[in-house]
Amino acid sequence: MEITSDKVKELRDKTGAGMMDCKKALAESSGDLEKAIDYLRKKGAATAEKRADRATNQGLVEAYIHAGGRIGSMVEINCETDFVAKTDDFKSLARDIAMQIAAMNPQYISREQVTQATIDREMDIYRTQARNEKKPEQIIEKISTGKLEKYYQEVCLMEQTFIKDSGKTIKDLVLDMMSKTGEKIGVRRFKRFHLGEIES
Amino acid sequence: MEITSDKVKELRDKTGAGMMDCKKALAESSGDLEKAIDYLRKKGAATAEKRADRATNQGLVEAYIHAGGRIGSMVEINCETDFVAKTDDFKSLARDIAMQIAAMNPQYISREQVTQATIDREMDIYRTQARNEKKPEQIIEKISTGKLEKYYQEVCLMEQTFIKDSGKTIKDLVLDMMSKTGEKIGVRRFKRFHLGEIES
Numbered sequence: 001m002e003i004t005s006d007k008v009k010e011l012r013d014k015t016g017a018g019m020m021d022c023k024k025a026l027a028e029s030s031g032d033l034e035k036a037i038d039y040l041r042k043k044g045a046a047t048a049e050k051r052a053d054r055a056t057n058q059g060l061v062e063a064y065i066h067a068g069g070r071i072g073s074m075v076e077i078n079c080e081t082d083f084v085a086k087t088d089d090f091k092s093l094a095r096d097i098a099m100q101i102a103a104m105n106p107q108y109i110s111r112e113q114v115t116q117a118t119i120d121r122e123m124d125i126y127r128t129q130a131r132n133e134k135k136p137e138q139i140i141e142k143i144s145t146g147k148l149e150k151y152y153q154e155v156c157l158m159e160q161t162f163i164k165d166s167g168k169t170i171k172d173l174v175l176d177m178m179s180k181t182g183e184k185i186g187v188r189r190f191k192r193f194h195l196g197e198i199e200s
Numbered sequence: 201m202e203i204t205s206d207k208v209k210e211l212r213d214k215t216g217a218g219m220m221d222c223k224k225a226l227a228e229s230s231g232d233l234e235k236a237i238d239y240l241r242k243k244g245a246a247t248a249e250k251r252a253d254r255a256t257n258q259g260l261v262e263a264y265i266h267a268g269g270r271i272g273s274m275v276e277i278n279c280e281t282d283f284v285a286k287t288d289d290f291k292s293l294a295r296d297i298a299m300q301i302a303a304m305n306p307q308y309i310s311r312e313q314v315t316q317a318t319i320d321r322e323m324d325i326y327r328t329q330a331r332n333e334k335k336p337e338q339i340i341e342k343i344s345t346g347k348l349e350k351y352y353q354e355v356c357l358m359e360q361t362f363i364k365d366s367g368k369t370i371k372d373l374v375l376d377m378m379s380k381t382g383e384k385i386g387v388r389r390f391k392r393f394h395l396g397e398i399e400s
Contacts, residue, residue: 038321042328057396061272063263069285069294072261074274076393085269094269121238128242191391193276196257 003027011036015046057188058085064098073101075190080183093177093185099163100170101190106157109187114156122151157187203227211236215246257388258285264298273301275390280383293377293385299363300370301390306357309387314352322351357387 003026011022011033017040025045029035040046059078066072077094079085100106108114126144135143153159158171170187178185203226211222211233217240225245229235240246259278266272277294279285300306308314326344335343353359358371370387378385 038325041325042332044329044332059395060269061265061393061395062269063265063272063274065261065263069260069262069291072263072274072276074263074272074391074393076272076395078396091269125238125241129244132242132244189393191274191393193261193274193389193391195259195261195276196278 003031007031007033011040015040017046021045058082059188060085060090060094062091062094062098064095064102066099066102070195071102071193073098073190073192075101076188077185078188079181079185084181084183087181089177089180093173096162096164096173097157097170097187097190100160101157101192103163104157104160105192105194106160106190107155108157109190110158111152111156114152119148122148157190203231207231207233211240215240217246221245258282259388260285260291260294262291262294262298264295264302266299266302270395271302271393273298273390273392275301276388277385278388279381279385284381284383287381289377289380293373296362296364296373297357297370297387297390300360301357301392303363304357304360305392305394306360306390307355308357309390310358311352311356314356319348322348357390 003023007026008019008022011017011026012019014033015022015037017025021040021043022036025036025039025043026033029039037046057078058081059076061074061076063072063074075094075098077090077097079090084090123144126147127140129147130140130143153161158169158174160170162168162170162173174185174187203223207226208219208222211217211226212219214233215222215237217225221240221243222236225236225239225243226233229239237246257278258281259276261274261276263272263274275294275298277290277297279290284290323344326347327340329347330340330343353361353369358369358374360370362368362370362373374385374387
């Protein structure tokens with residue numbers, strides 16, 4: 001097993017321990033990162049608390065509370081520089097997207113996150129619906145694919161119609177900001193709480 | 201397989217479909233809720249969008265943004281009545297707890313959520329540390345248990361020292377609110393985003 005310098009760096013980032021300690025810990029742990037962390041903690045060379053976040057991106061975390069505290073959303077939007085993150089335009093984008101999430105309850109950021117199993121399940125339902133409605137067999141696939149597109153537009157944040165401008169999608173907003181700033185901009189993750197809901 | 205009225209109610213709550221449709225759907229799906237939902241959607245008696253949240257609790261969702269958008273937290277606090285949820289005291293409790301989460305990065309709500317595997321891993325580390333420090337064998341268990349208590353106080357929200365009053369834990373705050381209102385109060389869930397962190 002090989003102790004790469006990348007792995008040593010990752011362990012250093014996570015523990016704050018010295019280079020030689022990290023090399024030794026990885027060697028003693030057959031390269032297993034979690035075991036190496038435990039090794040360092042046992043030696044007193046690292047604490048559980050020191051496992052630092054690795055901030056690799058710039059951007060903003062923004063939150064929005066809706067309906068008097070019944071719905072909340074939180075989102076992380078990334079850009080390339082702190083300069084852009086601090087602009088009013090970027091802050092406004094983050095606020096708009098947080099508001100969009102609270103209002104429109106997306107399940108995914110983009111269609112790439114939808115699993116094949118979910119797609120298969122949806123398509124199965126659409127095909128059966130079309131057959132139940134006595135649609136001609138030769139157009140069932142086309143109808144179902146159309147419904148799947150509509151599904152993406154409902155559940156994927158980037159494809160949703162922007163609540164404050166029905167002529168734009170969230171993706172349009174992000175692309176606008178990219179061309180305005182010249183930076184790569186992306187929605188990294190989001191979370192939405194609805195008071196009392198059962199999380200699936 | 202039995203179709204209980206609870207199951208029919210759950211399906212109705214989730215789909216908005218009628219009672220008879222739900223009973224039939226469950227019978228056709230051997231009582232499997234997800235299959236019954238698909239059955240109803242295929243029949244056109246339910247849509248994917250209709251799967252409503254079941255708001256069983258009162259309370260508030262609150263969020264807090266820290267360090268100019270680098271850290272965000274969101275929390276759901278439950279109580280029994282909307283009346284209490286709307287009081288300034290309850291709003292203030294929700295704000296304080298959101299701020300606590302942003303500042304102190306808890307991993308769990310309470311120690312009951314810590315898995316046995318995590319406890320075993322921590323105890324293993326504490327015992328090895330104590331042995332490395334040449335502590336007498338008969339007190340190693342006591343030292344390790346003490347360290348585990350300290351660990352709970354660091355990673356469990358309810359056991360953390362309140363950032364605005366070091367004489368109190370978050371649990372104390374919640375208990376104070378319970379005795380003030382006469383209602384059961386609880387932190388249901390929380391989420392924290394730190395800009396750029398890699399989620400484990």
